[in-house]
Amino acid sequence: MMSPTALLLAVLLQVGAPTPPEAQAQEAFTIGKMLRCPVCQGMPIAESPSPMAQDMMARVRSMLAEGQSREAILGYFVERYGEWVLLEPTAKGINWGLWILPGVALVVGLGFVARTFKRQKPIESAAAPTAANASDTLKAIRDEVEL
Amino acid sequence: MKWRNVLWVAVFTLPVIFILALGFGHDPHEVPSVLPGKLAPNCQLTDLQGKPTSIVAYRGKPVVINFWSTWCVPCEAEHGVLQQAAQNFGERAQFLGVVYQDEAQNAERYLKRKGSTYPQLIDPSSRCAIDYGVAGVPESFFVDPNGIVADKHVGPIGPADLARAVNSMLPRGTP
Numbered sequence: 515m516m517s518p519t520a521l522l523l524a525v526l527l528q529v530g531a532p533t534p535p536e537a538q539a540q541e542a543f544t545i546g547k548m549l550r551c552p553v554c555q556g557m558p559i560a561e562s563p564s565p566m567a568q569d570m571m572a573r574v575r576s577m578l579a580e581g582q583s584r585e586a587i588l589g590y591f592v593e594r595y596g597e598w599v600l601l602e603p604t605a606k607g608i609n610w611g612l613w614i615l616p617g618v619a620l621v622v623g624l625g626f627v628a629r630t631f632k633r634q635k636p637i638e639s640a641a642a643p644t645a646a647n648a649s650d651t652l653k654a655i656r657d658e659v660e661l
Numbered sequence: 662m663k664w665r666n667v668l669w670v671a672v673f674t675l676p677v678i679f680i681l682a683l684g685f686g687h688d689p690h691e692v693p694s695v696l697p698g699k700l701a702p703n704c705q706l707t708d709l710q711g712k713p714t715s716i717v718a719y720r721g722k723p724v725v726i727n728f729w730s731t732w733c734v735p736c737e738a739e740h741g742v743l744q745q746a747a748q749n750f751g752e753r754a755q756f757l758g759v760v761y762q763d764e765a766q767n768a769e770r771y772l773k774r775k776g777s778t779y780p781q782l783i784d785p786s787s788r789c790a791i792d793y794g795v796a797g798v799p800e801s802f803f804v805d806p807n808g809i810v811a812d813k814h815v816g817p818i819g820p821a822d823l824a825r826a827v828n829s830m831l832p833r834g835t836p
Contacts, residue, residue, distance in 0.1 A: 552692050552796030565762050566796075569787035594702075594794035596695040622673070 542575045545587055549574075550601050558601055692796035696810040701726075701802070704789030706782035709765050709772075714782060716757070716789075717808065723754040723830035724804040725823075728790060730763045731771040733798045739817035740775055746823045747779045754827050759784050761798045805830045 546560025551567040559567040559574075570591075577587045591599045696702075701724075703717040716726065727743055729736040747756040756779035760768045765783050772781060784790055793802055796815075803812040803826045811830050814822065 552794075566787060566790070569762075570791060572786055573788070573791055591791075593695065594792060595796070596693045596794075598693050619673075626669075 538575070538578050541584065542571065542578055545574050545578075545584055546571050548588065548601055549591055550595075550599050552595060552599070556601075691815075692794070694794060694813045694815075696794060696802070697812055699810055701804040701808050701810050702789070702792035704759075704784065704792055706759065706784055706789055709769050709781055709783065711765075711783075714780070716804075719755045719757065720804075720806070720808045722752075722806050723811075723827055725754060725756045725827060726759060726793070726802040726804065727757065728759045728761045728793070728795050728798050728800045728802075730761045730798050731767045732763065733761075735817040736799045737775075739799050742818060742820050742823060744776060744778050746820065746827065749824075750827055753831060755779070757782060759789055761790050761795065762787060801826075803827065803830060806832070 543560050547558045549559045549570065551557045551559045551562040551564060551570070553564050553566045554562045557567075559570045562568075574587055577590065582590075588600065597603060701716060703715055705713065705715050707713050716724070725743075725746075727739075729739070743756060743758075747754075750756075758777070758779065758781040760781060760783050768781055768783070782789075787795075793800075799817055801814040801818055801823075802810055803814075805811045812826050814826065818826075
């Protein structure tokens with residue numbers, strides 16, 4: 515069993531410890547997936563083989579090694595390439611429309627479909643031939659033919 | 662009743678048409694530049710002989726920073742225009758070439774063949790290109806005497822556009 519002092523020391527050391535290389539590489543890849551390669555077509559820099567994208571990935575890695583946060587790194591690229599460089603636009607300003615409109619369109623669409631079905635059902639049930647109706651109709655046709 | 666349906670269809674289709682019209686009005690390959698109006702990034706570069714230099718060292722007069730490469734075909738067409746303009750403006754403006762995604766030896770050979778009248782700088786790991794938000798070559802940035810990016814030109818620049826951009830940064834009354 516670890517003493518409280520040793521536990522506190524271990525936690526403090528962990529806080530100050532650098533991020534393990536695997537975690538840093540994973541974080542670099544995650545950030546690279548968020549950034550658009552400027553010389554490719556809609557491809558993230560993490561997946562692009564172009565030298566420019568690789569240089570951008572190297573910049574991401576070096577900034578992470580300097581201890582910069584994900585937000586700071588994304589901000590660095592946005593300052594230079596604009597919001598365009600983000601493959602997923604940030605939810606602010608006019609961009610809110612991009613996040614809200616699909617949901618609104620879905621709700622409105624479903625409402626429209628539900629309303630249409632609701633209106634059509636009584637008509638269909640009224641028009642649908644029942645067994646009794648069908649036999650009456652057949653009887654009427656037979657009577658007419660026999661006459 | 663029918664007019665109500667038409668109204669509903671219009672309410673939903675018109676915004677879609679508007680959004681599509683906005684989208685089709687833009688070149689999807691065009692990378693918007695956010696630098697004009699901002700302080701030009703100060704890159705640490707080296708000349709073709711490996712001597713370190715920085716862009717801020719040229720502050721005080723209009724600076725034209727041209728990103729180019731020996732493998733870029735449009736850069737070849739632009740090369741003569743830039744060299745001629747650099748000669749015409751002389752001491753009134755500073756022209757700089759930044760070699761993009763290329764080797765110093767290739768640039769040296771190319772410039773020996775084609776001629777060069779202004780400093781050519783090497784950008785290791787494209788750090789300067791990233792700082793300027795470069796998305797391909799050629800790209801030219803026009804930095805005013807105060808170090809503010811006045812304009813950016815994507816693609817090979819013609820003599821008239823180049824002269825206009827540099828003249829707009831010259832102090833009034835400059836011949």
